[in-house]
Structures are given as structure tokens and as C-alpha cells.
Amino acid sequence: MTIAIYAGTFDPITTGHLSVVREGARLFAHVRLLIAVHPDKQPLFSLEERIELARDAVGPMPTVSVDGTDGYVVEYARAIGATVLVRGLRGAADAAYETELAQQNRALAPEITTVMLPAEPSLSMVSSSELKERAERGEDISDFAPPIVAARLAQRLGR
Numbered sequence: 001m002t003i004a005i006y007a008g009t010f011d012p013i014t015t016g017h018l019s020v021v022r023e024g025a026r027l028f029a030h031v032r033l034l035i036a037v038h039p040d041k042q043p044l045f046s047l048e049e050r051i052e053l054a055r056d057a058v059g060p061m062p063t064v065s066v067d068g069t070d071g072y073v074v075e076y077a078r079a080i081g082a083t084v085l086v087r088g089l090r091g092a093a094d095a096a097y098e099t100e101l102a103q104q105n106r107a108l109a110p111e112i113t114t115v116m117l118p119a120e121p122s123l124s125m126v127s128s129s130e131l132k133e134r135a136e137r138g139e140d141i142s143d144f145a146p147p148i149v150a151a152r153l154a155q156r157l158g159r
Contacts (some may be wrong), residue, residue: 004084007034020088075095
């Protein structure tokens with residue numbers, strides 16, 4: 001059984017992220033959506049909140065589970081027996097960054113393969129940062145966020 005990890009800060013999870021999760025679930029026996037702590041980022045939502053939002057968003061996907069970590073993704077992967085890291089690509093800039101990250105992960109854990117999945121074209125411009133910026137401006141984000149995320153963003157931003 002191939003276990004794949006799709007890791008990120010997911011602050012918050014978007015429809016673009018969910019597109020990658022769905023494709024990963026189609027390709028692998030199990031996908032672990034891993035909410036990570038990034039030391040250089042100041043998230044809007046706590047780790048616990050991001051896990052809760054992600055669990056709600058992936059609820060109907062039986063082969064997907066959600067967890068959190070403040071450690072290295074490759075160490076987490078080894079601990080659960082995952083052999084694949086899934087990464088989403090929105091465009092050429094993502095490809096360059098993700099290739100560098102994949103090479104670093106390969107050097108640390110040669111037994112783990114990185115698989116890059118391109119975003120659906122209609123979601124290629126969706127990011128958590130863009131989602132938050134649109135929400136702050138009071139724009140409609142329903143195409144870019146699961147309903148629970150849109151509601152929690154509105155609440156957090158006082159809208």
C-alpha cells in the first residue's frame with residue numbers, strides 16, 4: 001500500500017490544495033495531508049485550527065487523513081512508512097522551487113520519491129496568500145475556498 005504525504009502550511013486550505021489531494025487520492029492508496037509549522041511564517045490560523053479546517057474540507061474522502069507536525073516532513077514520512085511526497089504545481093515558478101525542494105528531500109531520504117501534480121488550470125492562481133488577500137478586500141472567495149474556510153476567514157477578519 002503506497003502512502004503519500006501532501007505537506008504544506010495550508011494557512012488556510014484552498015480549493016487548489018483540495019484538487020491536488022483528490023488527484024493524489026486517485027493515484028495512491030492513502031494520502032496524508034500534513035499540516036506543517038514553518039518557522040519563517042506567521043500563520044493567520046493556529047496549527048490546530050488549520051488541522052480542523054483541513055479535516056472538515058477532506059471529510060468525504062475516505063482514503064485521505066489529516067495530521068500536523070512541527071518537524072521535518074521526511075522524518076514524518078519515514079515514521080509512518082510513506083514512500084511518496086506529493087507537491088502541487090501552479091506554474092513555472094513553483095516548478096523551479098519544488099524541484100530544488102525535491103532534490104533536498106531526495107538527498108535526506110533517497111527512499112522517498114517526490115511526485116509533482118499540476119494544478120487544474122482554473123485553480124492555477126489560487127494560493128492561501130491570495131485567498132487571504134481577497135478575503136481582506138471583501139471579495140467573493142467561494143470559488144477558491146471550501147465553505148468552512150470562507151466562513152472562518154470572514155469571522156477571523158471581522159467581515
